[in-house]
Amino acid sequence: MMKVAIIGYGVVGSGVYDILKENxxxxxxxCGESVAVKYVLDIRDFPDxxxxxxxVKDFDKILSDPEVGVVVETxxxxxxxxxxxxSALSAGKTVVTSNxxxxxxxxxxxxxxxxxxGCRYLFEASVGGGIPVIRPLARCLAxxxxxxxxxxxxxxxxxxxxxxxxxxxxxxxxxLQAQRLGYAEKDPSADVDGLDVCRKIAILASMxxxxxxxxxxxxxxxxxxxxxxxxxWAESAGCAIKLLGRAVFxxxxxxxxxxxxxxxxxxPLANIGDVYNGILxxxxxxxxxxxxxxxxxxxxxxxxxxxxxxxxVRQPGYCGEFSWTDAGDTAFDPAELESExxxxxxxxxxxxxxxxxxxxxxxxxxxxxxxxxxxxxxxKNEVNKLLSxxxxxxxxxxxxx
Amino acid sequence: MMKVAIIGYGVVGSGVYDILKENxxxxxxxCGESVAVKYVLDIRDFPDxxxxxxxVKDFDKILSDPEVGVVVETxxxxxxxxxxxxSALSAGKTVVTSNxxxxxxxxxxxxxxxxxxGCRYLFEASVGGGIPVIRPLARCLAxxxxxxxxxxxxxxxxxxxxxxxxxxxxxxxxxLQAQRLGYAEKDPSADVDGLDVCRKIAILASMxxxxxxxxxxxxxxxxxxxxxxxxxWAESAGCAIKLLGRAVFxxxxxxxxxxxxxxxxxxPLANIGDVYNGILxxxxxxxxxxxxxxxxxxxxxxxxxxxxxxxxVRQPGYCGEFSWTDAGDTAFDPAELESExxxxxxxxxxxxxxxxxxxxxxxxxxxxxxxxxxxxxxxKNEVNKLLSxxxxxxxxxxxxx
Numbered sequence: 038m039m040k041v042a043i044i045g046y047g048v049v050g051s052g053v054y055d056i057l058k059e060n061x062x063x064x065x066x067x068c069g070e071s072v073a074v075k076y077v078l079d080i081r082d083f084p085d086x087x088x089x090x091x092x093v094k095d096f097d098k099i100l101s102d103p104e105v106g107v108v109v110e111t112x113x114x115x116x117x118x119x120x121x122x123x124s125a126l127s128a129g130k131t132v133v134t135s136n137x138x139x140x141x142x143x144x145x146x147x148x149x150x151x152x153x154x155g156c157r158y159l160f161e162a163s164v165g166g167g168i169p170v171i172r173p174l175a176r177c178l179a180x181x182x183x184x185x186x187x188x189x190x191x192x193x194x195x196x197x198x199x200x201x202x203x204x205x206x207x208x209x210x211x212x213l214q215a216q217r218l219g220y221a222e223k224d225p226s227a228d229v230d231g232l233d234v235c236r237k238i239a240i241l242a243s244m245x246x247x248x249x250x251x252x253x254x255x256x257x258x259x260x261x262x263x264x265x266x267x268x269x270w271a272e273s274a275g276c277a278i279k280l281l282g283r284a285v286f287x288x289x290x291x292x293x294x295x296x297x298x299x300x301x302x303x304x305p306l307a308n309i310g311d312v313y314n315g316i317l318x319x320x321x322x323x324x325x326x327x328x329x330x331x332x333x334x335x336x337x338x339x340x341x342x343x344x345x346x347x348x349x350v351r352q353p354g355y356c357g358e359f360s361w362t363d364a365g366d367t368a369f370d371p372a373e374l375e376s377e378x379x380x381x382x383x384x385x386x387x388x389x390x391x392x393x394x395x396x397x398x399x400x401x402x403x404x405x406x407x408x409x410x411x412x413x414x415x416x417k418n419e420v421n422k423l424l425s426x427x428x429x430x431x432x433x434x435x436x437x438x
Numbered sequence: 439m440m441k442v443a444i445i446g447y448g449v450v451g452s453g454v455y456d457i458l459k460e461n462x463x464x465x466x467x468x469c470g471e472s473v474a475v476k477y478v479l480d481i482r483d484f485p486d487x488x489x490x491x492x493x494v495k496d497f498d499k500i501l502s503d504p505e506v507g508v509v510v511e512t513x514x515x516x517x518x519x520x521x522x523x524x525s526a527l528s529a530g531k532t533v534v535t536s537n538x539x540x541x542x543x544x545x546x547x548x549x550x551x552x553x554x555x556g557c558r559y560l561f562e563a564s565v566g567g568g569i570p571v572i573r574p575l576a577r578c579l580a581x582x583x584x585x586x587x588x589x590x591x592x593x594x595x596x597x598x599x600x601x602x603x604x605x606x607x608x609x610x611x612x613x614l615q616a617q618r619l620g621y622a623e624k625d626p627s628a629d630v631d632g633l634d635v636c637r638k639i640a641i642l643a644s645m646x647x648x649x650x651x652x653x654x655x656x657x658x659x660x661x662x663x664x665x666x667x668x669x670x671w672a673e674s675a676g677c678a679i680k681l682l683g684r685a686v687f688x689x690x691x692x693x694x695x696x697x698x699x700x701x702x703x704x705x706p707l708a709n710i711g712d713v714y715n716g717i718l719x720x721x722x723x724x725x726x727x728x729x730x731x732x733x734x735x736x737x738x739x740x741x742x743x744x745x746x747x748x749x750x751v752r753q754p755g756y757c758g759e760f761s762w763t764d765a766g767d768t769a770f771d772p773a774e775l776e777s778e779x780x781x782x783x784x785x786x787x788x789x790x791x792x793x794x795x796x797x798x799x800x801x802x803x804x805x806x807x808x809x810x811x812x813x814x815x816x817x818k819n820e821v822n823k824l825l826s827x828x829x830x831x832x833x834x835x836x837x838x839x
Contacts, residue, residue: 169578
């Protein structure tokens with residue numbers, strides 16, 4: 038029997054507990070042995086919990102118990118989670134986490150510790166909630182070199198953008214609704230300003246490279262600047278606006294960015310609405326594959342944690358393919374990457390725009406005193422250069438088909 | 439170094455050879471050892487092949503070579519493939535296949551042989567081409583009990599239905615175009631009549647149950663009966679028409695069907711066009727997740743075969759979670775399953791229809807002398823009973839949101 042300790046009995050931690058109870062039979066079958074929660078660590082008291090005797094407040098109790106093989110870290114934050122994770126791995130206990138901040142910041146240290154101590158550090162739940170993405174990337178697409186990953190990986194902002202697009206709500210109203218529904222925090226900045234997406238795409242990029250891509254190397258722009266006008270123009274160009282985390286891999290380096298972009302309706306990411314996530318992976322042999330589902334929520338996220346627990350029971354030794362090292366220069370500037378761009382500006386600049394851009398074969402429209410058009414494939418640096426002499430530019434967004 | 443033999447150097451087999459060359463470095467890294475093709479068996483000659491010396495015509499040469507650890511069966515058909523697979527597994531060699539017919543018919547025998555001989559029988563490429571679906575089902579959703587699988591798992595028919603829907607082509611014209619583009623065989627019946635989907639959904643259902651679901655237990659209807667009128671009505675009801683393989687799991691049994699159905703635009707399967715496949719899996723904890731990509735083609739399918747080779751090198755011993763046994767009564771009648779239905783009939787039957795069905799709150803329209811409406815949730819048996827006394831019924835299709 039495998040004994041597990043859950044540290045942090047919040048939304049995800051309690052979901053892990055529930056799934057290990059509820060689906061016990063199937064999990065035992067798939068593990069080849071039963072899995073039981075021996076301890077739950079939380080600073081709060083749960084006097085009415087049916088198993089209140091397993092709740093502890095002292096991490097050393099978990100650390101010193103040789104029966105505990107897997108520690109589930111669902112407490113979030115960095116400070117305590119860092120110490121506990123380090124101690125557990127140093128003691129040879131596998132750690133399974135949903136803590137994307139910790140994985141993005143310190144994953145490389147933990148993988149080394151896991152290797153040294155013959156255990157594992159697993160993080161499927163840190164990206165895409167319940168959607169299998171870490172394991173498929175590492176295992177199922179093993180025949181491929183990964184060319185790019187483009188993801189809608191934040192449910193809160195996707196909900197807000199969907200409401201703005203489909204119901205013509207303002208950003209402020211859509212955010213309020215997301216907060217009322219519990220999708221957005223009181224302080225929504227980690228979601229709305231793109232930090233959450235930044236951490237997640239950093240994790241995916243690091244795993245593909247096998248080398249750490251730091252969040253500091255990722256230009257990050259959230260959705261506060263997306264306006265009702267942007268939405269209307271996107272619609273008229275046959276696009277949706279999505280907040281994309283994107284990593285393009287070239288010669289052992291990654292160009293990674295977080296920004297709102299136009300996504301043409303023919304791209305499967307354009308149809309991903311509400312709080313759903315979608316991760317589009319481009320392999321050099323398989324072409325495009327996409328993984329879709331609920332990117333957050335108690336049971337979906339806990340489902341990914343429990344899949345990691347099952348994996349850890351079946352294969353307790355260190356597995357290098359789910360890891361990266363801290364290896365210096367791994368990022369290139371994503372502004373070098375080519376795409377089409379959607380440009381909107383005052384109608385008065387029409388002559389200057391026509392001089393700078395070859396727009397005749399692409400979408401081109403006038404509306405409410407503005408003109409909007411789609412450029413040829415070019416880099417962000419090029420589009421900025423072409424626009425540098427032109428007045429009245431209102432919006433420039435990458436466009437993906 | 440792992441030595442591989444490829445039997446059948448057609449589209450997929452040659453793709454496997456190409457990927458093992460092209461992505462050699464990454465594959466070696468992920469396997470922990472290099473992988474080389476030692477033999478290719480084919481009845482044809484390839485005198486201009488750069489490695490013509492590795493081509494053989496005698497399977498015994500492969501069988502008796504103790505260096506060969508993995509046999510890739512990409513020959514298709516049943517007769518020879520069955521014998522070769524049996525011999526290879528009996529000799530303790532892992533077999534990796536893309537042959538859905540063989541997996542659906544004889545998988546259970548091969549898993550037993552693999553277990554007895556300490557090797558594996560792997561079949562990721564048999565369903566969904568390059569889309570990871572077998573391994574995610576077995577491994578990544580291990581925390582879940584699977585409630586249902588609904589898939590667009592035949593690219594040819596999805597191409598035809600997309601052309602009929604988007605370009606208002608007739609079935610015949612769309613089929614001709616599919617044949618011209620190489621998506622459909624000269625004799626298209628395995629695709630068009632649903633047999634290919636039947637085999638694939640049988641494989642998925644069998645793996646989830648751990649018990650064989652035979653194709654004989656799966657009511658199978660293809661797309662020959664889908665008309666231009668059906669397409670127009672679907673569009674007006676906010677739906678697309680898709681050929682769905684569907685398995686619903688209840689109490690250790692599966693209700694499995696293959697039939698064209700209306701899929702509402704809010705369902706992610708509705709947006710999967712062209713030759714793409716999508717497999718929507720419903721887990722009791724994760725909710726809905728979908729896997730999307732190219733369901734066929736040389737390199738995508740070969741990509742899945744090579745992922746299995748990598749898996750086999752890393753984990754050569756038998757793994758029970760990718761298997762099923764031949765276990766008698768595993769299927770229930772999918773006609774028992776409830777859904778909405780879209781019903782179309784002559785306008786003259788309007789009074790009878792209104793008497794039989796409560797249609798007031800749902801879609802309800804008249805058009806070209808027909809009426810069309812969406813029923814409440816009910817079983818196919820119920821809808822048939824309600825329709826039994828009514829004349830002029832033109833079309834009855836399940837509708838999924």
